[in-house]
Amino acid sequence: MDKLFGTNGVRGVFSEDFTLEFVHDLVLAISTYFKEGRILVGYDGRDSSVVVSKLVCSTLNYAGLDCHLAGLIPTPCLEFATKALGYNGGIMITASHNPPEYNGIKPVASDGVEVSREDEKVIEDIFFKKNWKHNSSTWGSTKNDDRAVQTYLDGIKSQVDVSKIKSRKLKVVLDLGNGAQSVTAIKLCEQLECEIITINREIDGSFSGRGPEPTPYNLQELSSAVVKNNANLGIAFDGDGDRSIFCDNKGMLLSGDKSALLLSNYLLKKNPNSKVVTCMNSGNSIDEIVTQTNSTVIRTKVGSIEVSRKMITENALLGFEENGGFMFGKHNHVRDGGMTLALLLELLASSNKSMSEELATLPPSFTTKDKISCKKEDADKIISKLLAEFPSADTTDGIKIIFDKKNWVMVRPSGTEPIIRIYAESDSEKNLETLMKEYTQKIKSFLDR
Incomplete structure (x- = not known):
């Protein structure tokens, strides 16, 4: 094994492959990469996160680095506070949307963005060669830092028209996903004077409400609550709060692509001649949106780090993933569920239309995705078989089979779980269903052989 990092950070099943010994060695490698402190440490609500945070802080101190503990906060809060409060780096303890038995670590650079793929390789090289700091002559110290949350909220509010949002008294249903x-x-909505209805509010390491990943299959309670309470919108977050799935005022759940189109259309009109970065598995309707404002789209491999780092080099205004990860460059070049919510509240406060009416003005977009349990070696075989059938397909990231501009299928192994993901776009709901069914069956037939 010569690789630790997946699509997004280092993850594993706690006490199995993500052991305390492994965490200790990984943090020694990260400490050596950082060279010096102060490092900001935060964690999500998983049952194992508190003990992992204690080990992370003590290992940083052993390597001679000072660290400050921000406590239980969302990933984008840790990232923004790392940048805004002048830390040399950050470490977020989270497995994002993975099942409860998982945990993980995301190292964050001083610019508030996860370290680059190149820097991940540096950390991996230090780890596998065990070329890390030993027995520092001066041990570091650990202190608490309770500034992160309000620093983050103030940062979000500085990017939107607070008075306009307050004046509308918008009603929001929050599915916090435990x-x-x-x-x-909750604090953000209160400070923006919204009326709030909450679902799955209690932080729970087992994510007993609907699980840590918001999907169309587990958000029916959100949809019903929006309709029942006559709310302006609903929003569901993933486990560490960097991704958000929206529900319009009629209870319709939006794909990440659809909400990104809505926000991009609004923000590009305010900021023409801008750049938008998105992944290869996002739909093509964004290409129609950008032409209206003389803006451009740049595509990357799948993964928030790919998008974030490309946004920085391209000085892009927006970035997004189809999974509900939306990035606003003026705030921070990372996916951020809280910032995304505030932007959509501003959009609605600035409009005389409801959210469903705003969505009706967008170009049609028909995208979907699915996943199949699959070992890494089987995923490689599936992609090889598809490539043999479609030799001209794009293999930049998994395999993308393009039939025409509006019809394509993409298959790639997950970088965080033992599954293979299937993405598709088509020119109608019916054709999309047919396309997805055909390729799901094809992949399952490969696995059965």
Whole structure:
């Protein structure tokens, strides 16, 4: 094994492959990469996160680095506070949307963005060669830092028209998913004088309400609550609060692509001649949106780090993933569920239309995705078989089979779980269903052989 990092950080099943010994060695490697402190440490609500945070802080101190503990906060809060409060780096303890038995670590650079793929390789090289700091002559210290939450909320509010949002008294349903956004999203809505209805509010390491990943299959309670309470919108967060799935005023759940189109259309009109970065598995309707404002789209491999780091080099205004990760460059070049919520509240406060009416003005977009349990070696075989059938397909990231501009299928192994993901876009709901069914069956037939 010569690789630790997946699509997003280092993750594993706590006490199995993500052991305390492994965490200790990994943090020694990260400490050596950082060279010096202060390092800000935060964690999500998983049952193992508190003990992991104690080990992370003590290992940083053993390596001679000072660290400050921000406590239980969302990932984008840790990232923004790392930048805004002048830390040399950050470490977020989270496994994001993975099942409860998982945990993980995301190292964050001083610019508030997860370290680059190149820097991940540096950390991996230090780890596998055990070329890390030993027995520092001066041990570091650990202190608490309770500034992160309000620093983060103030940062979000500085990017939107607060008085306009307050004047509308918008009604919002928050499905907090028993996750870390319970710490910040409620306060954000209160400070924006919204009326709030909450679901799955209690932080719970087992994510007993609906699980840590918001999907169309587990958000029916959110949809019903929006309709029942005549709310302006609903929003569901993932376990560490960096991704958000929206529900319009009629209870319709939006894909990440659809909410990104809505926000991009609004923000690009305010900021023409801008750049938008998104992944290869996002739909093509964004290409129609950008042409209206003389803006451009740049595509990357799948993964928030790929998008974030490309946003920085391109000085892009916006970035997004199809999974509900939306990035606003003026705030921070990372996906941020809280910032995304505030932007959509501003959009609605600035409009005389409801959210469903705003969505009706967008170009049609029909995208979907699914996943199949699959070992890494089987995923490689599936992609090889598809490539043999479609030799001209794009293999930049998994395999993307493009039939025409509006019809394609993409298959890639997950970088965080033993599954293979299937993405598709088509020119109608019916054709999308047919396309997805055909390729799901094809992949399952490969696995059965």
